[in-house]
Amino acid sequence: MTYISRRDFLKDAALAAGALALGPQALAADQVAKTRVVVVTCPDVLAKDGPVNAGALRKMMDAGISALFGKRDVKEAWKTYIKPTDTVALADSGTWLLNVPEVLTEIMRGVSLAGPKSATLTYCAMDETHTDYLGKIRDGLKTLEFAPSVMDGSVYTIRSQYHTKNYSSLIVAPTIKSHPIAGVSGVVKHLSTMSKGGPAPHHPNAMESAGAVIVPEFGKMKQLYVVDGLRWGPPAGPHYYQKSLIFSTDPVAADVVALDLFLKNCKTHGEIPPDRHRVLADTKYKAGTSDKSKMDIRQIRV
Amino acid sequence: MNPRSRWALSLACLLLVGQAWGAALSIPGWKATGQPQVITGDAIFDYMDGAGEIVKACGYRSLTVSHFMRPELGAVTVEQYDMGNPANAFGLYSMKRNPGGRVVELDHPAQLDTSGLLFWKGRYTFFVFPSDPESKVASQLLPLGKMIGRSVKDRGDPPDLLRYLPVEGYRPDSVKYFRGKAALDTVKFVQQDVLGLRQGAEVAAAVYRQPVAKALVARYAKEEAAVRALAACKRLPPSAGLQVIRQGRLLGAAWGTSQTAARQLLAKLERSLRQPGPPWKRA
Numbered sequence: 216m217t218y219i220s221r222r223d224f225l226k227d228a229a230l231a232a233g234a235l236a237l238g239p240q241a242l243a244a245d246q247v248a249k250t251r252v253v254v255v256t257c258p259d260v261l262a263k264d265g266p267v268n269a270g271a272l273r274k275m276m277d278a279g280i281s282a283l284f285g286k287r288d289v290k291e292a293w294k295t296y297i298k299p300t301d302t303v304a305l306a307d308s309g310t311w312l313l314n315v316p317e318v319l320t321e322i323m324r325g326v327s328l329a330g331p332k333s334a335t336l337t338y339c340a341m342d343e344t345h346t347d348y349l350g351k352i353r354d355g356l357k358t359l360e361f362a363p364s365v366m367d368g369s370v371y372t373i374r375s376q377y378h379t380k381n382y383s384s385l386i387v388a389p390t391i392k393s394h395p396i397a398g399v400s401g402v403v404k405h406l407s408t409m410s411k412g413g414p415a416p417h418h419p420n421a422m423e424s425a426g427a428v429i430v431p432e433f434g435k436m437k438q439l440y441v442v443d444g445l446r447w448g449p450p451a452g453p454h455y456y457q458k459s460l461i462f463s464t465d466p467v468a469a470d471v472v473a474l475d476l477f478l479k480n481c482k483t484h485g486e487i488p489p490d491r492h493r494v495l496a497d498t499k500y501k502a503g504t505s506d507k508s509k510m511d512i513r514q515i516r517v
Numbered sequence: 518m519n520p521r522s523r524w525a526l527s528l529a530c531l532l533l534v535g536q537a538w539g540a541a542l543s544i545p546g547w548k549a550t551g552q553p554q555v556i557t558g559d560a561i562f563d564y565m566d567g568a569g570e571i572v573k574a575c576g577y578r579s580l581t582v583s584h585f586m587r588p589e590l591g592a593v594t595v596e597q598y599d600m601g602n603p604a605n606a607f608g609l610y611s612m613k614r615n616p617g618g619r620v621v622e623l624d625h626p627a628q629l630d631t632s633g634l635l636f637w638k639g640r641y642t643f644f645v646f647p648s649d650p651e652s653k654v655a656s657q658l659l660p661l662g663k664m665i666g667r668s669v670k671d672r673g674d675p676p677d678l679l680r681y682l683p684v685e686g687y688r689p690d691s692v693k694y695f696r697g698k699a700a701l702d703t704v705k706f707v708q709q710d711v712l713g714l715r716q717g718a719e720v721a722a723a724v725y726r727q728p729v730a731k732a733l734v735a736r737y738a739k740e741e742a743a744v745r746a747l748a749a750c751k752r753l754p755p756s757a758g759l760q761v762i763r764q765g766r767l768l769g770a771a772w773g774t775s776q777t778a779a780r781q782l783l784a785k786l787e788r789s790l791r792q793p794g795p796p797w798k799r800a
Contacts, residue, residue, distance in 0.1 A: 396703075408566060
């Protein structure tokens with residue numbers, strides 16, 4: 216894992232952007248082959264029971280996206296991923312361990328910088344009981360001058376409707392928590408929850424088949440994962456303030472790196488092996504890479 | 518299905534729903550807000566996703582979710598699980614409690630933390646949690662639990678199966694009681710259903726301080742099922758670390774950080790399978 220300062224990061228981003236402009240051949244072979252995962256951590260982004268430091272969160276988001284796509288300019292970084300013809304869906308973490316609302320509004324702000332054809336925040340239908348949470352998101356989006364209609368609770372239902380939509384780009388922002396059958400929930404488990412069959416068929420054996428849905432159901436869309444690691448939690452709420460965001464276009468890589476961070480301070484549920492369904496998502500279902508030697512993991516502190 | 522069977526099934530369903538609705542709570546001094554939500558069968562997954570597997574593994578019959586409010590304190594949600602009998606009610610409590618969590622005394626030991634109050638009485642398991650953990654209601658969960666507990670007449674006892682576990686060296690509040698592989702996975706993950714838990718065997722599993730190891734006892738409806746489970750466990754590779762014995766319809770297993778610790782605990786387990794202790798009053 217590489218630790219880089221903000222100054223080094225900007226230098227690196229500029230070099231990477233230059234290399235991309237020259238074409239893939241200009242990049243070293245190992246850089247091209249490795250899956251990039253960016254971990255951005257900021258000690259000042261929030262404290263227990265305290266409000267989110269909006270400025271710090273924006274710096275985290277901007278640094279993560281820029282490093283992921285190798286662009287110095289944040290808008291250009293988002294434009295690398297999102298094109299004007301894109302219809303973008305952002306999916307939240309669903310209920311039990313809710314997102315920090317500001318993480319979602321910051322992602323929506325970033326998406327809007329790229330000017331897609333449309334952008335929708337597809338929040339989990341089960342969030343409807345969390346009126347405070349949805350209210351904060353609505354208020355945040357209103358401040359950023361989004362129309363109320365960008366929020367849609369009818370797509371991310373349990374047995375979801377993503378397969379009936381024609382989104383060209385999917386952004387997923389899961390939280391990470393200990394989980395009674397997956398051990399530790401995360402990106403791969405979350406995608407099974409967002410699948411058209413729902414998560415129940417994938418429950419047996421520590422959710423070993425969770426990764427089966429990724430390529431068939433979401434493979435036609437461009438994918439971006441922003442793991443909301445500001446705080447890790449047991450199902451009922453946060454219990455460790457990690458203060459990190461994890462960025463990748465590879466769901467498995469993002470999940471493996473997030474799990475590593477989680478296990479430094481938190482535990483799996485009982486004796487359930489939390490890496491099992493993540494590794495199978497790679498080795499059996501070919502949905503991404505779980506091998507850290509094949510990842511280019513960047514650590515950024517802002 | 519013949520007409521008589523269909524009629525019997527319809528009646529059973531009606532009785533089940535009636536039982537669930539009959540269990541709807543009222544709490545003195547608290548105002549119910551909205552209609553209670555009654556959940557049965559696989560609808561549990563729409564309410565709690567993967568955690569529903571554990572609830573099912575403990576034999577739930579229905580879940581009633583009610584909301585209450587006191588303007589000066591705030592709002593609470595009460596999850597009332599009808600588990601059909603006290604053993605299963607204890608089972609769900611045992612699966613939901615956190616290791617090392619704060620134990621408080623109600624009719625049985627209960628667990629109270631920032632997320633809520635978890636307790637069981639009679640055939641019911643309750644989880645009471647504040648809508649806003651920062652509200653004043655969070656400090657009122659214990660008296661609220663006492664009031665809710667009064668609505669259940671019978672106290673109930675922990676499962677009979679627990680008395681087949683060794684008592685010496687047992688880590689208090691660690692035992693879990695369940696039926697089903699999803700629950701077993703949380704105490705000992707083995708990919709295959711080697712214990713044959715899909716057939717409905719009941720299991721009690723506990724943590725031991727001396728020796729540092731874990732043990733479980735499974736009770737099957739028929740001895741042949743225990744024989745099959747023993748054979749399946751013995752086919753596991755040594756890396757699984759599971760040591761097993763059988764006594765009639767009972768299967769005992771031990772595992773730990775070392776083979777020696779597991780062997781020591783298995784010897785204790787063998788004795789308690791042959792000569793079970795008195796029923797556990799506190800678990």
